[in-house]
Amino acid sequence: MKMLFSCLAGGCVMLCTSAASADTLYKCIDGSGVVLYTNQKGAAKNCTVLSRDLPVTTLGTASRSASANAGRSSPSSFPRVNDDLQRRRDNDRRSILEQEFSIEQQNLDKARQALTEGEASRRGDEQSYQKYLSRIQELRNDVTLHERNIEALKRELANLK
The missing domain is CATH 1.10.287 (Helix Hairpins)
Known part of the structure; x- marks a missing residue:
């Protein structure tokens, strides 16, 4: 029974680590300066791990429309x-x-x-x-x-x- 439990636990650990390594993204730069993005570190040199938890930014819309700005009058000091x-x-x-x-x-x-x-x-x-x-x-x-x-x-x- 202990043998079965340890095999199952070991299998779970291996499965979790393989899934985690498949989700790991590396940014590697070779000797000529070419950037390579990969999920396998392998023989590539100068690799850094990119975090999966980086927030995704989106461009927001303008808070004020052009028509709102058009309704404004020019300052009194502005030459007419x-x-x-x-x-x-x-x-x-x-x-x-x-x-x-x-x-x-x-x-x-x-x-x-x-x-x-x-x-x-x-x-x-x-x-x-x-x-x-x-x-x-x-x-x-x-x-x-x-x-x-x-x-x-x-x-x-x-x-x-």
Whole structure:
């Protein structure tokens, strides 16, 4: 009976230690500085035991929303611009954006015309078809750039109104 009890106790101890060792996590760093995370210490050197009991942190949400901050008024010492001056600044900004928009529209028209002419003919220095394709791709990229600029200017103008 004592033999059976000691065998059962020994088996329980071995089972518990093997389960505990399976849960142990090691952080090992080899000679070249490579970090290895493993549950077997083995032949790896410079191993440290990582605790399983480290708390898991999560990112919390902001305690105040943006709308709560927007409702605050500015301090009395904060400089204010009178309405007429602000209106003139807004009008100046609008006129500058409209000028940029018209210039960008002209540049887009020129880029589209250059693309149309470029696709219609091959130049003498373009003996390979790849050179022709790369030149046409540059012209297409130029058209796309001007189209994006126009869209951005449209958004800016829409934000002013």
